[in-house]
Structure formats: structure tokens, C-alpha cells
Amino acid sequence: DGGITQSPKYLFRKEGQNVTLSCEQNLNHDAMYWYRQDPGQGLRLIYYSQIVNDFQKGDIAEGYSVSREKKESFPLTVTSAQKNPTAFYLCASRQTGGIEAFFGQGTRLTVV
Amino acid sequence: RKEVEQDPGPFNVPEGATVAFNCTYSNSASQSFFWYRQDCRKEPKLLMSVYSSGNEDGRFTAQLNRASQYISLLIRDSKLSDSATYLCVVRFFSGYALNFGKGTSLLVTP
Numbered sequence: 001d002g003g004i005t006q007s008p009k010y011l012f013r014k015e016g017q018n019v020t021l022s023c024e025q026n027l028n029h030d031a032m033y034w035y036r037q038d039p040g041q042g043l044r045l046i047y048y049s050q051i052v053n054d055f056q057k058g059d060i061a062e063g064y065s066v067s068r069e070k071k072e073s074f075p076l077t078v079t080s081a082q083k084n085p086t087a088f089y090l091c092a093s094r095q096t097g098g099i100e101a102f103f104g105q106g107t108r109l110t111v112v
Numbered sequence: 113r114k115e116v117e118q119d120p121g122p123f124n125v126p127e128g129a130t131v132a133f134n135c136t137y138s139n140s141a142s143q144s145f146f147w148y149r150q151d152c153r154k155e156p157k158l159l160m161s162v163y164s165s166g167n168e169d170g171r172f173t174a175q176l177n178r179a180s181q182y183i184s185l186l187i188r189d190s191k192l193s194d195s196a197t198y199l200c201v202v203r204f205f206s207g208y209a210l211n212f213g214k215g216t217s218l219l220v221t222p
Contacts, residue, residue, distance in 0.1 A: 100158045
């Protein structure tokens, strides 16, 4: 079945450590996105990529990094520079010109 | 000013009630409009797109007023299973990303 997969579902890390969240899609979508959601908040855009080897900063990119070496994959690294990394991270993809964005099931990151 | 604004609620309504959610957006150069539904601790899923002429999908009706930069969602004959957070989503002409409101929480009670 086609879809978008995020892993792991839950992730615990110590403060000061970098951590990479995985996002893979087999929908052949060109565009991929990373969002962050905090309790009682909407989704805020971290980074997005419209095509392979290209990505753009979103509204809250500081402390995060991404790569887009393959169409199917858009990993997000949460660096130690991110001051408040504990959140629910959602990856999405969309076909260029398409209407719907499809979301992965999300990764809950807790930094202790 | 936030680009997409919604009343956060919560809206507590009895089964069978009609409930309406509103959303305003600040960027007049907006291209596409959507309502997404998000269940507790789950990912958002597309409920429906919103078209200028208004559109209906079963018990759900969406309206767009471009002049007022206003979007609405009407749910008729509420079911317990409608309990969720409803996210207003706008995509601007100048970009590819979706811009989300904070969501409106709905609780339908027996």
C-alpha cells in the first residue's frame, strides 16, 4: 500500500544530543514537509522540499536541519541548538499540483 | 497577526446538533483552502477542500468568502464520532506549504 511512514513513533533523547527523525514515502510525491505541533497549537512549518536536492526553510527552521537526497526520503535532524525540542513532529507529502497533503503518523520526541 | 485564525473552542454539543466553525486568513493572495480533521494524538487527515461556490459532503458543508477572507465549516446532525479537532488550512499563491490554524476542538456528547 502507498503511504508515508515516520519512525520511530516515540523517541526519547537527552538534552544536548542531536536526533534524526525518519520520513519515507512511496507515493511518488515531489513535495515533502516537516511540521511541529505543540499542545493546543496548530502545525508550524519547519522545512519543506519541492524537489530532490532542494529544500526551503519554514517559519521555525532554527535548530533543525534536513536533507533530500532521494525523492522518497526527507529526514529531519533536531540539533542541540533547538531550545525546546519536545514536541509532536509530523511529516507530509504532496504531489505538485495535487490537492491533498498526506501525513505520516508522527513522531513524539521527548527530550529529558 | 497570525495568518490563519480559528476559534479554539472547545465546542461541546449534543448528538444531532448543528455546529459551525469559522476561520479567517490574512493573505489575500491565497489559492487553496481546506478543512482537516485531527483526532487526539493522531495525524491530520483531509476532511474536505473548500471551493468558492461552496461545497457539501454528506453532513458537512464548507463555504469560502474571498472578499471577507473567511472560511466556514458546518456540521449537521452531529455524531459522537465527529469529536475531534478541526484544522483550517490555507495555501498561498506564493508558496507550496500549507498554513494551519490552531484548530477548533469539538466534543459531541450523548
